Amino acid sequence: MKRFIPLGPLFILLLFLTTTFTLAQDFSYEDGKKYILGGLEVTGLQSYNEQTVKTYTGLRVGQPITVPGDQISEVINKLWGLELFSDIKFFITDIQGENIFLELNILERPTLSNVTIYGVKERKVDELLKDTDLKKGKKITQSLIANSKNYLQNKYKKQGYLNAQVNIVTAKDTVGDNTQNMVINIKKGDKVKIRDIVFEGNEKIKAKKLRKAMKKTKEKRFGRFWKKSKFIRDDYENDLNLLVDKYAENGYRDARVLSDSIIKVDDNNIDIKIKVEEGNKYYFGDIDFVGNTVYTDRELAAILGIKKGDTYNGVLLRERVADDSDPDAFDLTNAYQNNGYLFSNINPVEVSAENDTINFEIRIIEGKETFLNHITVSGNDKTNDHVIFRELRTRPGQKYNKSDIIRSIRELGQLGFFDAENIKPEVGNANPNEGTVDINYSLVEAGSSQIELQGGYGGGGFIGTLGLSFSNFSIQNLFKGEAYKPVPMGDGQTFALRLQASRTFRVYSLNFSEPWLGGVKPVRFNLSISRTQQFSYDFRTRNIDKSRQFAITGVSAGLAKRVQWPDDFFTVSHSLGYQLYDFKNYNIGLFSFGNGKSNSFTYTFGISRNATGGGRIYPRSGSNFSVTAKLTPPYSLFSNKDFRAIRDESSSLLEEIRDLEQNDPRVPILNSQREKLEEERFKWLEYYKINFKGDWYTTLAGRDDKSLVLRTNAEFGFLGAYNHDVGDVPFERFFVGGDGLGNFTLDGRDVIQLRGYENQSLTPIDPLTGRQEGGLVYNKFSLELRYPLTLKPSASIYMLTFLEAGNAFNNFQQFNPFEVKRSAGVGLRIFMPAFGLLGIDFGYGFDSDNTGQETGAHGWETHFIIGQQF
Structure with a gap:
């Protein structure tokens, strides 16, 4: 018969852990006696190696050991900490003189074999398993079950399913040893909606304004579809704070929420009752600045923008001191941080309240002027460091400037090599005493190459397209075999090759661009070579006559330099181009002659300003405009x-x-x-061509990847002649209407998007020939409302709705900017790094087109977008 031996202080712990020290034979000894460990046997193992467990205990045969003592207690605690065992027992199997022999008996926890989830769609199961980390082979513990249950219930409650229930059960798996299956049953129920929000105690501000102040907690109302009325606890708690802010904005500094209650109406609806105490209305009194030496009181007061006698506005005061919602805000904190004072601290303090007037001190601790020490980048697995560093506005030794960091983030996002949503500047090793700080730009590489491989039917037969575009190319590694992964990359150059062919035409083009020619200054070099051939095609017989053809051979080279005036967002560009138009018996009526050659030698001067923010794919702020003048010699x-x-x-x-x-x-x-x-007449083309395009982006609501953005666009183009005796050239004209895709154009034309109409159907009819030969003047205006569904690096998706108006005219005398063709519609855009931009638009044209065959509204048009600019 075994008898239990009390082990002094360890005895209570062992009873609590249901761990027993048992002696296999009758003997007596004193508490805490010292022995030599003669042997250790581990029993009860099912899946673990005995030697592994022995090693983890730290006990070795031959070592001194006190029984009972702290060594045994520490081993037990260590084994419990693994959460691998459900029971741990030590036995004394024998004592031979000074040697003691122990047995460690453990009971392993069951291992998870399979998880089955009921109550959710099959496509959601993998996501839930990933979120709860319920993987095969994981040890099943009570905490694992409880944590999984709590996570799932809270997940659905956050989505508005307040009545969500989750049940988890386990059962022995008959296939494996000591394994169990888990079954999770989820009952989400219906979303709980807010029927009414009732306020008590509000006399100064109407309930309607208070409800409006609650951004995400809304009543159920017919027609409200943008903001749902579901109840989410976290959003509700934040909205209660917004109620207090609403009062603070109107002078009621002491306003507070006395109580709030949620009243269940039925399983699907609740009422919310909120009781407020408004207090008295206050006004700003004296505002004194204390501790400032860098800026004068007058300069700080101008930034603060609050005067004595103004209605007290606690929210405005907080934002003028430090606006956390806008990293580039015009506030006191940014004024100091943009001037090198990273360690400055600005704190508004109420110093006295006289009747309804509150006097303030803005207490400023300026700290030491701060300079940048080390600038590093991380996460760039493909892009070389020098490509990144040359875009940064922060340099070692410079005075710290927060606006330089924000500008650097924008420049890196504009490259298109990195995920703009995940460019994170990390400020580290800040030393207030020495006035130094390090900055690391954490980056996530995004796909910067595109492959276009497509086929279709049109223009008399099958059309095949092969396009390769590498926007982070490295030409210096072109002959280094080890650099092909799959192509030489990392130097920020652009290389694009495109081949398109069918029975009726062939297009070949090659483009190369180096953004920093010479590697010292931001001077972009561009080189483009193209060749286009069009063969005569009889639509009735479907015969191709290659003896009748029209070809364009072109080459152009240009330089574009980023300038510092009026600001460093401006770029000035120059380019030279030559095109040879070659006609061979091409008498199809498209051009004024079908045999012969025409030459075009052009110089193009351009000014552009790109100051958009928020990423290249989905800009959220700023503007982008360009003016170009394309000229030939007279x-x-x-x-x-x-x-x-x-x-x-x-x-x-x-x-x-x-x-x-x-x-x-x-x-x-x-x-x-x-x-x-x-x-x-047209052996040497002579003309001048003016183009203007402007885009403005404004965030109307939301932030980051949930921003509702308005894009405003205006365009204008004019093609003129130096000598009216020569006349207007038959090339380089404007064709308005449709999807705006001009991948295959014969004559240097500009193809202008105006959804809601067929492609190029808004081009005017030439009075001499009776054909649509392209306009000499056009203008276009558009409003586009965008909302992102996801902005992940793998795929960026946003939906849009648009209003557009535009038209083209035969000459400047007929031009009327208000005589436009109108359209409206909706669309979807999907950007994937490997394939570029894909999309679809459904547009409705409110007016007749310019073909002369319509008298009423044009109606609905559907356009597919492939590879269009953002």
Whole structure:
């Protein structure tokens, strides 16, 4: 018979842990006697190795041991801390002189084998298993079950399911040893809605305004779809604070919520009753600044913007001191931090209250002027450090400036190499005594390359497209085999190759861009080479005639430099381009001649300012505008040709041809004569082309990845001629209407998006030819409301609704900015790094198009967007 031996102070602990020290034979000994451990046996193991458990106990044969004593207690606590065992027992199996032999008997906790979840959609199961960390092989404990249950219940309560119930049961798995299956049954029930919000004690501010002040706690009302009326506890607690802020904004400093109660109406509805105490209305008195040496009282008062006698506004005072909602706000804290005083501390203190007037002191501890010590970057696995550092506005040794950090975040986001939502500046190693601080920019790489591989049917047959675009390319590693992962990357260059072909046309293009030519200054170099061929196609017989073709060969090179005036958001660009238009028996009526060549040598000057914030894909603030002027030399000024006579003769031949029958044998001869005249007139194209485009972004509601953003857009274009005797060139014109995609264009045209109409259907009809040959003037205005569904690096998705108006005109004399074609609609955009931008728009045209075949509203149009700019 075994008898239990009391082990002094350890005895109570062992009883509490249901751990028993038992002697296998009758003997007596004194408490706390010292022995030599003669042996240790571990029993009860099912899945663990005996030697592993022995090693973890720290007990070794031959070591001195006191029984009972702290060593045994520590081993037991250590084993319990593993949460792997449900019972731990020590036995004394034998004592031989000074040697003691122990047995450690343990009972392993069961292991999780399988989890089954009922009550949720199948596609949600994996997400719940990941959130609760219920993985196969995990030890089942009471805390695991309780924590999982609490997490799931709170998860659904936060979504408005206040009556959500979660039950978790386990059962032995007959397949494995000491394994159990877990079954989770979730009953969400219906969302609980707020029927009424009732206020008591409010006399100074109406209940309607108080309800409006509660941003996320709303009553159930017909027609309210943007903000739901579900009850979420965390949002409700925050909204109670907003009630107090509402009173503080109106001078009621002492206002408070006395009580609030939630009254259950039924299983799906509740009422909320809130009792408030308003107190008296107060006004600002004297506001004195104390401790300031960097700024004068007058300068600080101008920033604070609060005067004596103004109605007390606690929220405004807090924001003017430090506005946490806007990192770039015009407040006192930013005034100091943008001037190098990182360690400054500004605290508004009420010094006295006389009747209804409150006097303040703005107490300022300026601290030591701070300078940047180390600037580092992390998380850039593909992009080389120098590409990042050259965009940063923070340099070691510079005076600390918070606005420089914010600007650096914007510049890194504009690169497109990193997830703009996860650029985090980390301020570390701050030393107030020495006035130094380190900054690390934590980055998350985003996909910066795109592959376009698509096929479709149109234009007389199958159209195949292969496009490769690498926006973080490294040309210096082009011949280094180890740099291909899968292509040389990391230097911030852009390299794009695009091939598109069908039975009727072929397009080849190559583009290269280096944003920092020479690596010293932000001077962008661009090089573009393209070749386009179009073959004659008979839509009736579907025959291709390659002997009749039109081709454009073009090359352009340009430089763009970021300048410092008027501010450093501006860029000035210059480029030179040459295009050769080559016609071979291409008499299809699209151009004024079908044989011959035309040359275009152009210089383009541009000014742009890009100051958008919030990321390249989904801007939330700022503006982006550009003005460009594309010019050719005025060749006719240096020519002795009588262009008026050539033009008049060509027009006369056109009239003569119109008067003849189509099969008249003189028509081909007259056409040939006219084409020679047109080729002579346009052998060297001369024109000037002005374009303006502006985008403005305004966040109307929300923050970060839940921002409701308004995009305002205005565009204008004009194509002019130096010499009216030469006339307007048949190329470079404006075609308005449709999706705005101009991937395949024959003649350098600008394709302008105006959803709600067919592609290019708003182009005016030329009075001489009776065809839509492109406008010489256009303007467009649009409003677009955007809301993001997700802005994750793998896929950014946002929905939009738009209002647009625009039109094109044959000449400047006919131009009327208010004579526009209107449309409205909704759309969706999906940006994936590997494929670029994809989208769909449903637009309704309120007016007739310019084809001359409509008299009423154009109606609905659907457009698919592939690869359009953001």
